[in-house]
Amino acid sequence: MSSTTFNKLVIIGVGLIGGSFALALRKAGAVRRITGVGRSRENMQRALKQGVIDEIAPDMASALHQADFVLLAMPVGQTGSIMAEIAPHLDSNTVISDAGSTKQDVVTAARDHLGENLKNFVPGHPIAGAEQSGVLAAQNDLYAGKHVILTPLAETRTEAVETATALWQACGAKVSQMPVEEHDRILAATSHLPHVLAFALMNHLRNSTDSPESLLRFAGSGFRDFTRIASSSPEMWRDICLANRRALLQELEAFQNELDMLQTLLQEENGNALEQAFIQARRMREDWLNRQD
């Protein structure tokens, strides 16, 4: 399977994620022809000119005709409508996958729209990306050494999972599998919650001053690192928060309990307990760092 070259790859949404997938597979010699589908004529022309794709599909029917693999890489808010659009045109052997940061909502949309083609659907999430977006930011090594999580359904054909796995591995990624719920909970905790906290901090600072310049003038490297994710796409993060709402609300509630506890220790001037809490926090992070490659 790993040496199979696919004839036709279709990328729906040729931005950073979809474009980098295309470039990586082209570099690996894993696909012969790449077809792009997208909303913005300007972006699609750019993708063509950059050599990210070989052709722009005029419509979904021609896009999907004899497609071996389709990657849904448009903003996750469009998942339902895109799935409804592709469903009538899918071949019985075409493997469909996605790249969304949340999986339960994607799976629900797939169950709603894909019908018999559900067995060819491999929900996926490449844990990669950058603050930039758009096809100009696409790189052929974006996924090298990065994690990709697949959350196949009970209905998903084994061959479809193997195909998706092989393609992501050809991009240099490390592919894992887990249940949908576990994915959404883990991502809520380690990615979605931190983003909400960073957004909340910036808004808190904004509301607390008439002079952001004065307040932030002396903010240092710690602030820069902590708030980096607050520079993320508001549109994308609105969609992620809404899509993963339940898991995120659970994380938020539990986090607030933790914060309340620290607040109480501070009110009580309990230096020992504060220090213990900070020691445990640091140890957890240091253990994680040591496990990194």
Next chain:
Amino acid sequence: MSSTTFNKLVIIGVGLIGGSFALALRKAGAVRRITGVGRSRENMQRALKQGVIDEIAPDMASALHQADFVLLAMPVGQTGSIMAEIAPHLDSNTVISDAGSTKQDVVTAARDHLGENLKNFVPGHPIAGAEQSGVLAAQNDLYAGKHVILTPLAETRTEAVETATALWQACGAKVSQMPVEEHDRILAATSHLPHVLAFALMNHLRNSTDSPESLLRFAGSGFRDFTRIASSSPEMWRDICLANRRALLQELEAFQNELDMLQTLLQEENGNALEQAFIQARRMREDWLNRQD
């Protein structure tokens, strides 16, 4: 004043902060002799061997004898006891400054202990540093291009402020002045609160799982940046939180209101309001980035 070379500089607490101050001033040719005072014999020997200091003082009296400038750079929790120790031995012209991350508590200790020498005390805070600590981490360019905030008291002599300013500028730093309360509020908002949030997140994650390895296995670069400050010294941050308790509690309360608001928007599935909040947060950060050098 800027071309004055000082005879004797005393550093109390020769770690990253005090050691880097010494190295920078030696490089600038701004001091002739540097005397170190510290708890750990091993650390002091190391500082001597590294050339960070010229001599280890056997006691406080000899350390402060004919000192031109004294920098208090030991952990802030020791401020009161150190000030009590130095007070009897200060010359009437010796300028005293500190490097603590909080200022009100330092000022209170100075008022309690320095007596007539209060007029020579220039509370200061270099906004610099790294996760590392100890004299082995000291660098002669740690303060280059960094901000130093001085919070002189009404009692502080102008010449003392000018001396402290000149020395920090000789280290390459940009020196500003502001009232004590403003400093503590700004630092609570932009530094102390984020640290508490990062510690709280790590503890929340720790409490939410039997398997930190599984939970954090897929944590990416966003998580790494956001939690970087959770690797900070627990002892130092216990002291900072306790020292700046009032300002920090105010920030915590206001932050929690902001977080509650986002939580409500999420519960109500108010995508528009969430997006607006994220747009404002990002804009605040982008404006700040654009103002950076």
